[in-house]
Amino acid sequence: MITLGCIGCGNMGSAILKGLGSREDIALAGYDRSTTTLQTLKDDAALPRFTICGSEEQVAEHADYILLAVKPDQVEPVLARIAPRLAGKTVISIAAGVSQAALKQYSGGACAVVRCMPNTPAMVGEGIFALCLEDPDLGEARMQTVQDIFGAIGQVMVLPESKFNAFTAVAGCGPAYVFHFMEALVEAAVTVGFTRQDATDMIIKLCKGSVKLADESDKHLSVLREMVCSPAGVTIAAVNHLDRTAVRGNIIDAVLQARTRGQEMSK
Numbered sequence: 001m002i003t004l005g006c007i008g009c010g011n012m013g014s015a016i017l018k019g020l021g022s023r024e025d026i027a028l029a030g031y032d033r034s035t036t037t038l039q040t041l042k043d044d045a046a047l048p049r050f051t052i053c054g055s056e057e058q059v060a061e062h063a064d065y066i067l068l069a070v071k072p073d074q075v076e077p078v079l080a081r082i083a084p085r086l087a088g089k090t091v092i093s094i095a096a097g098v099s100q101a102a103l104k105q106y107s108g109g110a111c112a113v114v115r116c117m118p119n120t121p122a123m124v125g126e127g128i129f130a131l132c133l134e135d136p137d138l139g140e141a142r143m144q145t146v147q148d149i150f151g152a153i154g155q156v157m158v159l160p161e162s163k164f165n166a167f168t169a170v171a172g173c174g175p176a177y178v179f180h181f182m183e184a185l186v187e188a189a190v191t192v193g194f195t196r197q198d199a200t201d202m203i204i205k206l207c208k209g210s211v212k213l214a215d216e217s218d219k220h221l222s223v224l225r226e227m228v229c230s231p232a233g234v235t236i237a238a239v240n241h242l243d244r245t246a247v248r249g250n251i252i253d254a255v256l257q258a259r260t261r262g263q264e265m266s267k
């Protein structure tokens with residue numbers, strides 16, 4: 001049995017806690033500035049054994065693994081406060097742009113640190129988590145435990161820290177690209193005469209079905225697309241328009257912009 005204590009139980013922190021709620025081998029605890037947030041988690045059926053802590057320091061004392069899920073600007077002050085209680089523990093930070101070296105420095109080198117980048121589908125147990133397990137203080141057993149924790153609530157990719165900006169630009173920001181595309185399709189459906197509600201329901205189902213097909217089929221994405229594009233048909237007319245207006249090139253450029261911005265912010 002290990003104890004995972006979360007500091008900052010907002011969108012991502014509570015999503016990770018709820019995802020782990022059914023694991024009987026992980027005791028869960030947490031602290032947030034908002035007592036309402038903590039009480040809501042305590043009352044949540046998905047978290048039958050959640051312990052409320054009264055401070056960040058209490059989480060650090062109580063837990064073996066400390067999940068830091070506060071905003072990036074809070075990481076330094078929180079780690080400075082809990083550093084005296086971190087000997088022998090493991091801090092896992094999901095804060096965007098806060099490097100492993102910074103985590104090590106802010107915690108005074110007192111503990112092992114893991115940098116993790118989640119994405120928002122973690123809120124429904126379908127996240128992708130990049131893990132940087134490069135801290136030599138971690139050791140094999142803890143590396144395995146961290147992968148096991150996140151593997152239970154999504155897909156894990158162990159990456160060198162040098163790949164984190166690239167991962168963030170693709171999968172961290174990715175839900176925004178997907179929702180942007182879905183919103184555009186809803187606008188198109190409204191334009192051709194569907195109510196907004198019908199359009200939204202239709203597009204969600206369209207995306208769910210297409211993702212399931214891509215996931216379960218052994219065919220390449222290009223082949224699945226070609227299956228819809230009959231010669232001289234209606235779909236190829238639309239796809240030709242997407243190609244003439246360089247939609248793929250624009251998506252590639254958008255990801256490159258995000259990676260560049262991430263690199264600037266990490267400096």
Ligand SMILES: NC(=O)c1ccc[n+]([C@@H]2O[C@H](COP(=O)([O-])OP(=O)(O)OC[C@H]3O[C@@H](n4cnc5c(N)ncnc54)[C@H](OP(=O)(O)O)[C@@H]3O)[C@@H](O)[C@H]2O)c1
Pocket residue numbers: 007008009010011012013031032033034037056069070071072074078094095096117118119120172
């Ligand atoms: N959302 C995403 O798509 C995403 C993706 C990847 C990584 N992340 C990272 O995940 C982290 C959390 O993001 P989020 O979207 O979950 O933010 P959030 O919903 O604002 O959650 C942060 C929570 O931490 C609380 N908090 C702040 N300082 C605290 C402290 N000293 N002690 C205890 N609780 C404290 C906040 O309370 P107050 O509201 O009172 O400040 C809030 O409830 C960020 O570092 C972000 O970079 C987010």
